[in-house]
Amino acid sequence: xxxxxxxxxxxxxxxxxxxxxxxxxxxxxxxxxxxxxxxxxxxxxxxxxxxxxxxxxxxxxxxxxxxxxxxxxxxxxxxxxxxxxxxxxxxxxxxxxxxxxxxxxxxxxxxxxxxxxxxxxxxxxxxxxxxxxxxxxxxxxxxxxxxxxxxxxxxxxxxxxxxxxxxxxxxxxxxxxxxxxxxxxxxxxxxxxxxxxxxxxxxxxxxxxxxxxxxxxxxxxxxxxxxxxxxxxxxxxxxxxxxxxxxxxxxxxxxxxxxxxxxxxxxxxxxxxxxxxxxxxxxxxxxxxxxxxxxxxxxxxxxxxxxxxxxxxxxxxxxxxxxxxxxxxxxxxxxxxxxxxxxxxxxxxxxxxxxxxxxxxxxxxxxxxxxxxxxxxxxxxxxxxxxxxxxxxxxxxxxxxxxxxxxxxxxxxxxxxxxxxxxxxxxx
Amino acid sequence: xxxxxxxxxxxxxxxxxxxxxxxxxxxxxxxxxxxxxxxxxxxxxxxxxxxxxxxxxxxxxxxxxxxxxxxxxxxxxxxxxxxxxxxxxxxxxxxxxxxxxxxxxxxxxxxxxxxxxxxxxxxxxxxxxxxxxxxxxxxxxxxxxxxxxxxxxxxxxxxxxxxxxxxxxxxxxxxxxxxxxxxxxxxxxxxxxxxxxxxxxxxxxxxxxxxxxxxxxxxxxxxxxxxxxxxxxxxxxxxxxxxxxxxxxxxxxxxxxxxxxxxxxxxxxxxxxxxxxxxxxxxxxxxxxxxxxxxxxxxxxxxxxxxxxxxxxxxxxxxxxxxxxxxxxxxxxxxxxxxxxxxxxxxxxxxxxxxxxxxxxxxxxxxxxxxxxxxxxxxxxxxxxxxxxxxxxxxxxxxxxxxxxxxxxxxxxxxxxxxxxxxxxxxxxxxxxxxxxxxxxxxxxxxxxxxxxxxxxxxxxxxxxxxxxxxxxxxxx
Numbered sequence: 001x002x003x004x005x006x007x008x009x010x011x012x013x014x015x016x017x018x019x020x021x022x023x024x025x026x027x028x029x030x031x032x033x034x035x036x037x038x039x040x041x042x043x044x045x046x047x048x049x050x051x052x053x054x055x056x057x058x059x060x061x062x063x064x065x066x067x068x069x070x071x072x073x074x075x076x077x078x079x080x081x082x083x084x085x086x087x088x089x090x091x092x093x094x095x096x097x098x099x100x101x102x103x104x105x106x107x108x109x110x111x112x113x114x115x116x117x118x119x120x121x122x123x124x125x126x127x128x129x130x131x132x133x134x135x136x137x138x139x140x141x142x143x144x145x146x147x148x149x150x151x152x153x154x155x156x157x158x159x160x161x162x163x164x165x166x167x168x169x170x171x172x173x174x175x176x177x178x179x180x181x182x183x184x185x186x187x188x189x190x191x192x193x194x195x196x197x198x199x200x201x202x203x204x205x206x207x208x209x210x211x212x213x214x215x216x217x218x219x220x221x222x223x224x225x226x227x228x229x230x231x232x233x234x235x236x237x238x239x240x241x242x243x244x245x246x247x248x249x250x251x252x253x254x255x256x257x258x259x260x261x262x263x264x265x266x267x268x269x270x271x272x273x274x275x276x277x278x279x280x281x282x283x284x285x286x287x288x289x290x291x292x293x294x295x296x297x298x299x300x301x302x303x304x305x306x307x308x309x310x311x312x313x314x315x316x317x318x319x320x321x322x323x324x325x326x327x328x329x330x331x332x333x334x335x336x337x338x339x340x341x342x343x344x345x346x347x348x349x350x351x352x353x354x355x356x357x358x359x360x361x362x363x364x365x366x367x368x369x370x371x372x373x374x375x376x377x378x379x380x381x382x383x384x385x386x387x388x389x390x391x392x393x394x395x396x397x398x399x400x401x402x403x404x405x406x407x408x409x410x411x412x413x414x415x416x417x418x419x420x421x422x423x424x425x426x427x428x
Numbered sequence: 429x430x431x432x433x434x435x436x437x438x439x440x441x442x443x444x445x446x447x448x449x450x451x452x453x454x455x456x457x458x459x460x461x462x463x464x465x466x467x468x469x470x471x472x473x474x475x476x477x478x479x480x481x482x483x484x485x486x487x488x489x490x491x492x493x494x495x496x497x498x499x500x501x502x503x504x505x506x507x508x509x510x511x512x513x514x515x516x517x518x519x520x521x522x523x524x525x526x527x528x529x530x531x532x533x534x535x536x537x538x539x540x541x542x543x544x545x546x547x548x549x550x551x552x553x554x555x556x557x558x559x560x561x562x563x564x565x566x567x568x569x570x571x572x573x574x575x576x577x578x579x580x581x582x583x584x585x586x587x588x589x590x591x592x593x594x595x596x597x598x599x600x601x602x603x604x605x606x607x608x609x610x611x612x613x614x615x616x617x618x619x620x621x622x623x624x625x626x627x628x629x630x631x632x633x634x635x636x637x638x639x640x641x642x643x644x645x646x647x648x649x650x651x652x653x654x655x656x657x658x659x660x661x662x663x664x665x666x667x668x669x670x671x672x673x674x675x676x677x678x679x680x681x682x683x684x685x686x687x688x689x690x691x692x693x694x695x696x697x698x699x700x701x702x703x704x705x706x707x708x709x710x711x712x713x714x715x716x717x718x719x720x721x722x723x724x725x726x727x728x729x730x731x732x733x734x735x736x737x738x739x740x741x742x743x744x745x746x747x748x749x750x751x752x753x754x755x756x757x758x759x760x761x762x763x764x765x766x767x768x769x770x771x772x773x774x775x776x777x778x779x780x781x782x783x784x785x786x787x788x789x790x791x792x793x794x795x796x797x798x799x800x801x802x803x804x805x806x807x808x809x810x811x812x813x814x815x816x817x818x819x820x821x822x823x824x825x826x827x828x829x830x831x832x833x834x835x836x837x838x839x840x841x842x843x844x845x846x847x848x849x850x851x852x853x854x855x856x857x858x859x860x861x862x863x864x865x866x867x868x869x870x871x872x873x874x875x876x877x878x879x880x881x882x883x884x885x886x887x888x889x890x891x892x893x894x895x896x897x898x899x900x901x902x903x904x905x
Contacts, residue, residue: 036539042523043504065479092477182826353831354822365854367831425672425905
């Protein structure tokens with residue numbers, strides 16, 4: 001059933017409010033083992049998400065229920081689904097909230113997305129990566145999509161955006177005789193960022209060579225750790241999530257507007273800004289997933305929350321206007337040079353098995369696949385194994401950031417982030 | 429009752445078969461996986477509730493796989509009008525031709541592979557269920573979960589949220605080739621209760637889960653786990669950091685399952701052998717663990733969320749003995765990887781959903797039980813920790829490194845639990861060292877199916893894992 005027909009059914013349904021998100025995705029995929037094609041795939045998908053809202057008469061409560069339906073469902077099925085959703089939403093009694101009014105004067109770019117051309121760019125880029133007997137591409141997977149998303153609400157929003165989304169799954173190997181290691185990495189982007197991709201894979205190959213000669217990480221107990229790869233994104237997500245209206249409302253975040261988030265700060269303070277567009281980002285949109293317009297917005301300045309962001313529901317609860325769900329963001333550079341931050345003794349971690357920061361508890365942890373141990377005398381040696389851990393909430397008062405920044409798809413963050421007092425469990 | 433098979437799939441089967449017939453005229457192998465899985469998800473917290481028909485595995489669509497001149501291609505679609513099969517066939521041919529022209533223009537070589545086997549087989553399997561998610565009494569379920577959340581909030585004054593989440597999925601899948609017609613339907617469900625507590629600026633969270641090849645009747649079991657969840661979360665507020673080091677440890681069945689999954693689940697997925705990404709390939713027939721270790725993998729070796737009749741490539745489910753008394757016997761394998769390696773598939777070819785590629789994936793990954801009681805194992809430890817609750821894991825199949833994020837460790841001193849709790853705990857190390865030092869296994873075992881598993885950081889599928897309590901030695905931080 002066509003989206004417009006579903007919209008007509010929703011209008012007549014008796015629901016107090018509704019939202020429909022129709023996502024049409026055309027995708028091409030290419031899988032390689034070394035540089036030989038494992039298989040190629042094509043897909044044509046459409047998913048329609050219907051959400052209905054039912055409010056109590058006194059507007060004390062509202063409930064919502066949602067259903068995803070395919071494009072080939074019959075009118076009878078959709079009618080029944082909407083009826084079920086209204087019943088289900090009536091069972092949910094959440095504090096009252098409303099959908100936003102439609103945004104005015106949105107300028108949606110008209111984009112022509114050529115899956116063939118983007119795919120060719122990626123395939124040719126991988127073919128052009130310099131390899132040696134020591135370092136090479138073990139395998140890679142290329143996912144290229146053209147997504148057209150239409151969001152329509154009962155309050156008058158009707159916005160359609162078309163955008164490219166690409167994902168790469170890469171495995172770089174390094175070997176020395178029988179000793180062989182791998183580094184696994186995912187890259188998100190809009191279209192093919194050829195030069196950035198080649199440069200990053202080249203850097204990964206350098207790290208691969210270093211790991212071949214890495215020794216076991218010593219037991220350093222508490223020490224300074226520098227995060228100089230995309231794993232540092234997890235650190236800044238603690239700040240970003242802490243400013244989310246859902247975290248504030250649920251009391252998961254202690255952040256308050258106008259009050260510093262940490263006391264006795266010895267290092268740099270964080271300034272964080274939401275951005276509508278970042279060159280090459282996979283998240284460049286005019287509106288968020290609820291149809292709210294995305295604007296460049298200062299969220300935190302020098303460790304002091306300025307604005308919150310998040311879904312319309314929790315923003316309504318906090319009486320926050322003009323909010324949206326953040327996609328792209330940037331963190332301003334700090335006051336240090338890379339050289340200053342890498343001055344030993346410090347452990348510079350560049351690859352983890354899976355570095356995580358729990359933005360609810362602040363706990364962070366990751367097994368070290370490769371780090372560089374910078375000694376006080378200036379010597380540097382690669383180490384592997386062991387782990388880093390600690391609670392980031394307790395450590396952010398002594399965090400230093402480089403002036404230099406790096407773009408990782410949708411986020412621009414300091415290239416080097418140094419945190420004191422991290423627990424390093426060795427592998428010796 | 430027997431889980432009904434999708435009427436939609438029954439209806440489109442003749443058209444899909446027609447497409448297979450047509451494509452077979454100029455392809456060496458053609459198959460179709462058709463899916464129609466309905467679901468139910470209810471999440472109740474004290475401040476926000478959600479009801480949806482979407483779970484991790486709800487889907488509807490068709491993926492056609494073809495092999496021509498030893499090259500494999502796929503076309504996945506949910507926008508097709510199967511009443512107009514000719515148009516669907518034309519679209520498949522057009523899309524794959526466009527990709528072929530691109531591959532030709534980029535001078536791409538093909539990793540050539542023989543056509544898959546297509547031995548004749550007909551199968552229709554329906555598992556028993558007490559209830560269907562699409563027919564569940566939503567009002568009763570929402571009230572039940574609300575009562576759990578409310579009760580949890582009242583159990584401790586440090587609680588800031590208590591979430592009860594229940595989801596149930598009615599799976600229908602049909603696998604067709606020229607010679608095979610396999611159809612299956614079953615229902616699996618899972619329930620999670622999570623508690624969030626806060627005190628003195630610290631926030632901690634704990635959870636427990638239930639899962640099984642059952643309908644929404646499973647959610648009756650959720651209230652029983654509530655006290656453990658709330659007490660467990662409150663306990664974390666007083667937890668200390670662990671002194672990094674190597675310790676004697678006892679892993680609870682949930683942590684045992686995490687080790688099984690990360691160590692010799694991912695480590696022996698044989699599509700990784702094809703890419704030369706797994707050290708396991710060199711260790712078949714060799715010792716990788718102590719004599720006390722026997723490990724199984726397969727949809728048949730436990731009844732939980734991923735215990736299907738056949739996999740997404742139409743290979744019947746299996747039960748593979750991966751490790752027997754410490755010796756690595758074999759890995760698990762999807763059909764395409766098996767063809768490339770000259771071995772047989774094990775029923776482990778899985779897709780995130782119909783629109784994703786098949787990889788070798790886990791189903792139920794289980795350590796076998798031993799002969800000891802948990803109490804005997806604790807009393808054997810001079811100083812160490814009993815590890816409970818899993819958060820996440822990651823493996824390095826090329827280097828056999830392992831990372832397990834564990835909720836908490838209970839201190840053991842002179843054979844007794846002291847009451848001291850450390851949290852969180854990160855266990856890292858070299859898999860053969862960890863498994864090589866397993867010295868005791870308990871006589872019981874449990875299976876857990878509430879989690880998901882990624883291949884790297886994507887391709888999420890349902891898996892289950894577990895086993896007994898294990899005594900071993902590990903590096904904790």
